[in-house]
Amino acid sequence: MGRLSPLSQLVRPSAWKLEPEPSTFAPSSDWSNKDMxxxxxxxxxxxxxxxVAYWISDTANAATWALASSMLAIGLSWRQALPAIALGNIIMGTIMVLNGTIGARLHIAFPILNRSSFGFWLxxxxxxxxxxxxxxxxxxxxxxxxxxxYQMLKAIWxxxxxxxxxxxxxxxxxxxxxxxxxxxxxxQFPFxxxxxxxxxxxxxxxAIIVPPTWLALLIWALVKVPPSSGLLSQKAVLSGSELSWAWLGALNSALGNYATLGVNIPDFTRYAKNERAYANICAEVNPFNDTNQHSRRQYIQLIILPVGFTLASFVGIAATSAGIALYGQVLWDPLKLIDHWDNRAAAFFASFSFTLGTLSTNISANSLSAGNDMTALWPRYINIRRGQVICAFLGGWALCPWEILASATGFLSFMGGYTVFLGPITGIMVTDYWLVHRTHVDVPSMYRPHGRYRYTYGANWRAAAAMIVSVPLTLPGLINSINTNIHVGVGARLFDxxxxxGFTLASAVYFTLSRLFPAHETMLDHAILEQETLPDDGSYYGSDEKKDGSRVDEARAA
Incomplete structure (x- = not known):
């Protein structure tokens, strides 16, 4: 039989198989690789x-601008939009610290951590x-x-x-x-x-280049249209219950802006030098240490998120208000605002700033996250780099993002839509680690399909029940936001x-069920971060698994 051609070898699955790390906790390369x-x-x-640089850089991006200014397009004033944004980011900042600290402490990614609460297969x-x-x-x-x-090229050509x-x-x-x-x-592909x-x-x-550009945009807005005749003179066009529900919808969209990162923030905090490099709001403070220094580290994430995002949102709102006065349109998309400028140099540098901002945000919040998740789905063949490449082709071309961004209402509907699932998922993860297991988890078992976190046939029914209770309540509103011709009555309000x-209800249901029907095999008196000397009868895992990850009953049968 002749040798295969290079192209034939390339399409063979074996050519793409990854070499597992010898130190992996998983029983085989089917369950982990060095990136997992x-x-x-x-x-x-x-x-x-x-x-700190990451969060400063992440505040200044087009999505944050569009989120804030699109609130003006649905009828809110800046006085009503900013509190919704601030409150939303205070809530998300707290969730980021709670979930991110787990990654900084355990140094594992979201797909692995999620197994401890949902079960290996669920x-x-x-x-x-x-x-x-x-x-x-x-x-x-x-x-x-x-x-x-486009705006950069238009400024040049x-x-x-x-x-x-x-x-x-x-x-x-x-x-x-x-x-x-x-x-x-x-x-963006090489990045x-x-x-x-x-x-x-x-x-x-x-973080060095983009914020000064946004400061210049704020100065431009305030100089071109003084606040007394622009921003401060703007009034809300809604009132009564419609205003209340619109404000709640804006709050939900502010939460949705980083709800995805709230779930998978461990994908980034896992690379922290130590736990204190990321904010740990639950660590005990040693009275003999520099308490003030610890406190500064302790709360920096809680401060920088709401302050940074609210200030960035204010720039978007101020510039959009100036655009209303100058051009007679609610230009909630910053690039459409730049499109009206006659100063080509200003348009080029502002567009370059948004290009850099969008580039880093897309990589950190999307492609790297997709790479981590795809690695967990098929670790034998996919690592983070390959996952990012797959994301670039599928997410970049198989979808039609311009359809979603065609209107302000559509943008807000999309922003709020996926929170239907992310709120409950995040609530269950936070509740499981901090309240149910009280930080005592077994990292090696998270890599084993028949380990401690197998629960019932690979699924933690308590987490499934919490999802079933919390998600359906908001589905009618989600359906209505996608197709307004489908009338769902008062159920549409819950979507706002x-x-x-979803976060609070799923957390409450999961905590209650875990207390009433505890999964005893997962309860520990200390956290296990490294491989320990284990008995071969499976008693350590509370299941039928041996130390090497194989099944006890299979070994006996052999």
Missing amino acids: DPVPLDKRTWTMFNY SYFSVISRVVLSLFWFGIQTFVGSECV PSIAHLPNHLSPNAHITTSGLICYFLYWLI LLVSPQKIRWLFLAK IAYLL
């Missing part, structure tokens, strides 16, 4: 300074849901980046605005827009190949509080 294993000491490179529901959301968000951010590229359009008006994108979409996709340990320097560059309702 706990981060080794030499790769824990993120310091507190890196996380956790795949959360992982697949997160993959789908990452693909959607990757496409949306890529489209936003293409608008940035104004004739691009007059290129013939060969696409239908119903496509919500033009020929020139599609060209810019492809160019931006090519620009998808950078390791998580090194990508932190991109966040530092963004989907995240808070």
Whole structure:
């Protein structure tokens, strides 16, 4: 039999098989690879300074601007929109610290951590849901980046605005827009190949370059249209119950802005040098240590998120208000606002700032998250880098983000829509680690399909019950937001509080069921982070698994 050609060898599954790390906790390469294993000491490179730079850089992006200014488009005033944004980010900041501390402490990714609360097999529901959301968000951010590229090219070559359009008006994108979409996709692709340990320097560059540009935009808005005749004179067009529900919808959208990262923040905090590099609000303070220094580290994440995002949102609202006075339109998309500028140099540098901001946000919040999740789905063949490449092709081209961003209402509906699932998932994870298991978890068992967290046939029925109770309540509103011709009555209102309702209800149900019907095999008196000397009869796991991950009954049969 002759040798296979290089192309034939490339399409064989064996050619893509990854080599597992010898230190893995998993019984075989079917269940883990080096990107899924706990981060080794030499790769824990993120310091507190890196996380501060990350959050500063992440506040200034087009999605934050669009979220805030689109609230004006649905009838809220800036006085009503800003409190909703601030409160939403205070809540999300608290959730980020609670969930992120777990990753900084255990150094494991979201798909692995989720197994301790949902069960080994049921956790795949959360992982697949997160993959789908990452693909959607990757496409949306890529489209936003293409608008940035368009404005940069227009500042250099104004004739691009007059290129013939060969696409239908119903496509919500033009020929020139599609060209810019492809160019931006090519620009960001090499960054998808950078390791998580090194990508932190991109966040530092963004934290230095982007905020001054936003400050300049704020000054432009206040100079062009003085607050007395612009921002301060704006009034809400809603009143009564409609105003109340619109405000709650805005709050839900503010939560939805980073609800995905609230779930999988361990994907990034796992690279922390130590637990104190990321905010740990639950650690005991040693009275003989520098308490003040610890307190500063303790609360920095809780401060920087609401303050940073609220200030960035205020810039978006102020500039959008100026656009209303100058151009007579609610230009909630910052790139559409720049499109009205006559100063080509200002348009180029502002667009470049948004290009850089969108690039780093898309990588950190979407492609890296998708890479982690896809690694958990097929660890024998997919690592983080390969997962990011798959995300680039599926999320970048298989979806149509320009349809979602076609209107302010559609944008807010999408932002709030996926919180139907993310709120309950996050609530269950936080409640399980901090309240049910009281931080005493077994990391090696999270890598074994027949380990301690197998629960009942691989599913924790308590988590399933919490999801079943909390998700259906908001589904009618989700359906109505997708198709307004389907009338669901008062059920549509619950969708306006989907995240808070799902988070609190799922947490309460899960905690109650875990107390009434505890999973005794998962209850420990201390956390297990490394492999310990274990008995071979499976008694350590509370199941029928041996130390090497094989089944006791299978070994006996052999």
